[in-house]
Amino acid sequence: xxxxxxSLLRIISDGNVxxxxxxxxxxxxxxxxxxxxxxxxxxxxxxxxxxxxxxYCLNTKLELLAGSDIxxxxxxxxxxxxxxxxxxxxxxxxxxxxxxxxxERKSIHGCVLLAEYQSDGRGRRNKKxxxxxxxxxxxxxxxxxxxxxxxxGLLSLYMGVAIARALDSLEIEGIGLKWPNDIIVKNHKIGxxxxxxxxxxxxxLDIVIGVGVNYKLAKKEIxxxxxxxxxxxxxxxxxxxxxxxxxxxxxxxxxxLSDLQVGLxxxxxxxxxxxxxxxxxxxKLILAGEEITGILKGINEQGALLISVDGELLSYNSGExxxxx
Numbered sequence: 001x002x003x004x005x006x007s008l009l010r011i012i013s014d015g016n017v018x019x020x021x022x023x024x025x026x027x028x029x030x031x032x033x034x035x036x037x038x039x040x041x042x043x044x045x046x047x048x049x050x051x052x053x054x055x056y057c058l059n060t061k062l063e064l065l066a067g068s069d070i071x072x073x074x075x076x077x078x079x080x081x082x083x084x085x086x087x088x089x090x091x092x093x094x095x096x097x098x099x100x101x102x103x104e105r106k107s108i109h110g111c112v113l114l115a116e117y118q119s120d121g122r123g124r125r126n127k128k129x130x131x132x133x134x135x136x137x138x139x140x141x142x143x144x145x146x147x148x149x150x151x152x153g154l155l156s157l158y159m160g161v162a163i164a165r166a167l168d169s170l171e172i173e174g175i176g177l178k179w180p181n182d183i184i185v186k187n188h189k190i191g192x193x194x195x196x197x198x199x200x201x202x203x204x205l206d207i208v209i210g211v212g213v214n215y216k217l218a219k220k221e222i223x224x225x226x227x228x229x230x231x232x233x234x235x236x237x238x239x240x241x242x243x244x245x246x247x248x249x250x251x252x253x254x255x256x257l258s259d260l261q262v263g264l265x266x267x268x269x270x271x272x273x274x275x276x277x278x279x280x281x282x283x284k285l286i287l288a289g290e291e292i293t294g295i296l297k298g299i300n301e302q303g304a305l306l307i308s309v310d311g312e313l314l315s316y317n318s319g320e321x322x323x324x325x
Contacts, residue, residue: 045132176277
């Protein structure tokens, strides 16, 4: 990554007009280098105007993520679990980065990595996670369980509850969950979760929890996504700081993980059911080589999806739910 990207983005994030000459002088590079960096930022999804005779300006002022600001918003309890918080401008994938650290035999326990832009962000089943630069709150969090307290499928649902709690605490109305890993507001997706697990079920397991929540998407970006989506800026009744949202998400995830770690009797199945926004809806479950249509009946105690097909109640631990019948 060009070293001037982060500094350039910080300067122009105020939404004011900045001349190419002044930017070049501040960063110690040529005006051509500034132009190339502007083009690169545009390619990441930023809307930057070039005003003849004046310079460049962002069409919308940005609040960039800052690790120190996020850390300052965490409670002392949560800080004990959060080993470090890092923010990068551009990365292939935050989940992949933490997994690479594991491959290098480095500890990721308590590490949080946030990115303004992921060039190869992933969702479930290797689907691409679409998130233009600074349009969301996207991060990965590492955790180690010496012994897995619940099934991976159930852990994914618990993380959904943690995110729903965080958004609820910010007074965002209408938060719902869609099995297994989507965060929904009024039938529109606002976020998602991706879990990567390394280790043996009988021994230590390292968990990488990837989270993406839409903060502010341009209209063009909404039309480019092939499903109904929304963002926090569109639905929140008050202006919310990206760093505040990030701190709330991180805090609630650590809260659930730490409770599980120390063996507290934490059963969030009933809480997940309260957030379930598609129970009793007709839907299609897409499996490998098979599609099943029926009525969704929530989840069982193990976190499996329940679906009624011709009067028979079936359970599934994998698959993708679609309401497009």
